[in-house]
Amino acid sequence: xxxxxxxxxxxxxxxxxxxxxxxxxxxxxxxxxxxxxxxxxxxxxxxxxxxxxxxxxxxxxxxxxxxxxxxxxxxxxxxxxxxxxxxxxxxxxxxxxxxxxxxxxxxxxxxxxxxxxxxxxxxxxxxxxxxxxxxxxxxxxxxxxxxxxxxxxxxxxxxxxxxxxxxxxxxxxxxxxxxxxxxxxxxxxxxxxxxxxxxxxxxxxxxxxxxxxxxxxxxxxxxxxxxxxxxxxxxxxxxxxxxxxxxxxxxxxxxxxxxxxxxxxxxxxxxxxxxxxxxxxxxxxxxxxxxxxxxxxxxxxxxxxxxxxxxxxxxxxxxxxxxxxxxxxxxxxxxxxxxxxxxxxxxxxxxxxxxxxxxxxxxxxxxxxxxxxxx
Numbered sequence: 001x002x003x004x005x006x007x008x009x010x011x012x013x014x015x016x017x018x019x020x021x022x023x024x025x026x027x028x029x030x031x032x033x034x035x036x037x038x039x040x041x042x043x044x045x046x047x048x049x050x051x052x053x054x055x056x057x058x059x060x061x062x063x064x065x066x067x068x069x070x071x072x073x074x075x076x077x078x079x080x081x082x083x084x085x086x087x088x089x090x091x092x093x094x095x096x097x098x099x100x101x102x103x104x105x106x107x108x109x110x111x112x113x114x115x116x117x118x119x120x121x122x123x124x125x126x127x128x129x130x131x132x133x134x135x136x137x138x139x140x141x142x143x144x145x146x147x148x149x150x151x152x153x154x155x156x157x158x159x160x161x162x163x164x165x166x167x168x169x170x171x172x173x174x175x176x177x178x179x180x181x182x183x184x185x186x187x188x189x190x191x192x193x194x195x196x197x198x199x200x201x202x203x204x205x206x207x208x209x210x211x212x213x214x215x216x217x218x219x220x221x222x223x224x225x226x227x228x229x230x231x232x233x234x235x236x237x238x239x240x241x242x243x244x245x246x247x248x249x250x251x252x253x254x255x256x257x258x259x260x261x262x263x264x265x266x267x268x269x270x271x272x273x274x275x276x277x278x279x280x281x282x283x284x285x286x287x288x289x290x291x292x293x294x295x296x297x298x299x300x301x302x303x304x305x306x307x308x309x310x311x312x313x314x315x316x317x318x319x320x321x322x323x324x325x326x327x328x329x330x331x332x333x334x335x336x337x338x339x340x341x342x343x344x345x346x347x348x349x350x351x352x353x354x355x356x357x358x359x360x361x362x363x364x365x366x367x368x369x370x371x372x373x374x375x
């Protein structure tokens with residue numbers, strides 16, 4: 001098995017030394033600092049693993065269920081703490097998919113599932129979200145794509161990178177589609193809690209016996225550096241297999257990540273942190289909407305949830321060339337081209353980072369680059 005690099009990661013690798021002066025496209029909330037948690041950390045804490053179980057801090061798992069609305073639907077044993085949602089997705093996909101199995105994925109969508117499925121030798125069936133339809137997931141096409149060989153359906157909800165949102169009725173329909181083929185339904189929910197025009201959707205682990213919820217503290221809480229996420233599933237064998245696979249990869253969680261995540265997810269902290277993230281995200285989203293409306297030829301469907309969306313560039317501008325030109329003098333500004341999500345002609349626009357990112361500065365430079373573009 002050889003895992004091939006994806007366009008998104010390759011672009012990040014190639015541009016990591018560019019030292020931009022501005023960034024347009026922050027995909028996570030403003031990051032707290034270590035000092036925010038020091039009063040709740042025990043200075044005598046051993047930096048060995050927690051010695052309380054291979055599934056990690058029990059109280060952290062309880063908080064994970066609570067924030068997902070699953071306390072009455074799932075058990076503590078249904079949760080495995082992982083090195084971010086990326087590892088949770090990895091543990092699920094790599095143990096469930098075999099060569100020749102089919103996986104149904106969305107496009108545009110989070111590319112990890114396709115990368116891993118290709119490495120395994122699984123057959124990939126894509127369902128296309130169309131910009132002309134507001135990036136909604138066409139559930140009739142998902143149903144058409146599922147066959148008796150379908151092993152898994154993988155989506156993100158809220159969708160990464162368009163910000164589209166499936167509500168409860170749509171998720172129930174998706175469950176019916178998966179159940180008809182006895183397929184696993186993996187929903188990456190890293191942006192859950194940042195909904196702008198609808199309530200939070202229910203987590204799939206509480207709706208379907210083969211539903212797998214993955215998430216993390218990275219996006220909504222801005223704690224990406226902790227590398228702390230989770231997998232939730234009511235299938236005990238699936239969770240134990242993930243424990244075993246994790247033992248042979250990252251092994252056990254880092255104790256600092258566990259402890260700080262546990263503090264961050266305590267109800268009295270979590271509620272205020274999410275309120276702040278929503279308030280700052282909504283302010284940046286309003287600023288972004290005004291800016292897009294003022295740009296000739298640039299359009300987008302604002303995200304219904306989450307912190308990123310895809311903007312369509314004016315006709316005739318190549319997104320890769322534009323992104324690289326924007327990195328150079330005099331603009332010195334970073335953004336991701338749409339090719340990272342198989343959407344040429346688009347750029348990723350982000351409203352994360354809170355007030356500290358100085359969004360107006362970055363948007364001003366993008367405006368200048370658009371005005372300077374030679375057609």
